[in-house]
Amino acid sequence: MRIGPHVLPNRLFVAPMAGVTDRPFRILCRQLGAGHAVSEMVTSQPHLYASLKTSRRANHDGEPGPIAVQIAGTDAAMMAEAARYNIERGAQIIDINMGCPAKKVCNAWAGSALMQNEPLAIAIAEAVVAACSPSGVPVTLKMRTGWNAESRNAVRLARAFEAVGVQMLTVHGRTREQGYKGHAEYDTIAAVKQAVRIPVVANGDITDGVSALAVLLRTGADAIMVGRAAQGRPWIFREIAHYLTHGQAPAPPATEVVRQALIAHLHEHYALYGEYTGVRTARKHIAWYLQDVPEGKALRCAINQVDSSAEQVRLLDAWLAQLARRHPRWPATQASDATQHHDALAV
Incomplete structure (x- = not known):
């Protein structure tokens, strides 16, 4: 799998998710089998470059390459400048956001709202490609x-994006109107793949090896992108890779391995966000890890009352050590509606 000059180790990608795929989470996913990770959405508005949120999202210290930064906006010139700004700060791939369904993004006519204005969407892609070309930085786009x-x-936009120089397309198999409701639809992704020569990545309702293989077969996509299913389960990439290679799901990860990964993740999280914000934003990650673990609800309630990172780690580490003694393998069975319609995806 290649994006411009960059050869990726595999075709399993973690999706950019605002408030989730920060640097610690991206690094963790890559350590656990993801071949590519794109940053959270970064604004193209210059007056926000110095904001704490943007500076954190643009922080790539210690992150393995290629470093991919997603930018969002509605003005072609601003988007081009945002691309140059992030390249100067280490970006090796620029990804254009035309897929975010969030109201606060779409109400500003950014994200997936751009798909309603095809001339503007194409102008933005063309301007960003022109800004990145002198540095040899490839441009990708998610829609x-x-x-x-x-x-x-x-399909129509995919052809236009390819024509202006976009080098990879990711398609989430839902419309903006759907948000994340219902089931993803893969026929459009398959049609996009047939319409262009550049790599196409399929996204939407990929929750395990079975669904990953079914989506690859149904769409003919070059790679798959996993979003919400990686929340609290970053080892999903290893599981999918094992299934694609061996045709069967691997054993759940050792609980002790999960414990070590989670504690390390928390320390990196605190280092990025600081004590006050770090403790509070870590709660959602802890909740995702424990959402289906026996007796996890009581621990989540206790964790939510803690205001110290040291105490947060102490409580969680002690509880996980006890869990490891009772369950040598991680006991969670995270199932979703998407995992229940594999047969509908079969070719």
Whole structure:
């Protein structure tokens, strides 16, 4: 799998998710089998470059390459400048966000709202490619199948994006109108793959090895991207890789391995966000890890009352050590609606 000059170790990607795929989480996912990770969405508005949120999202200290930064905005010139700004700070791939369905993004006509204005969407892609070309930095783009079911225009836009120099496309198999509801639709992704020569990545409802293989077969995509299923389960990439290679799911990870990974993740999280913010934003990651673990609810409630990173780690580490003695293998069985419709995906 290649993006411009960059050869990736595999075709399993972690999706950019605002408030989730920060640097510690991206590094963890890559350590646990992801071949590529894209940053959280970074604004193209210059007056926000110095904000704490943007500076954290643009922090790539110690992150293995290629470093991919996703930018969002509605002005072609600003988006081009944002690309140059992030390249100066280490970005090796620039990803354009035309897939975010969040209201606060779409209400500003950014993210997936751009799919309603095809001339502007194409102008933005062209401007960003032109800004990145002198540095040899490839441009990728993430979009949805369309704004709604009546206006699925991903194929038409895909051809235009390829024509202006975008080097890889990721398609989430839902419209903006769907948000994250219902099931992903893969026929449009397959049509995009047939329409262009550049790599196409399939995204949406990939939750395990079975669904990953089914989506690859159904769409013909070059790679798959996992989003929400990696929350609290970053080892999903190893599980998918094992299934694609061996045709069967691997054993759950050792609980002690999960314990070590989670504690290390928390320390990196605190280092990035500081004590006050770090403790509070770590709670959601802890909740995701423990959401289906026996007796995890009581621990989550206790964790939410703690205001110290040291105490947060102490409580969690002690509880996980006890869990490891009772369950040598991680006991969670994270199932979702998406895992229950594999048969519908089969070719």
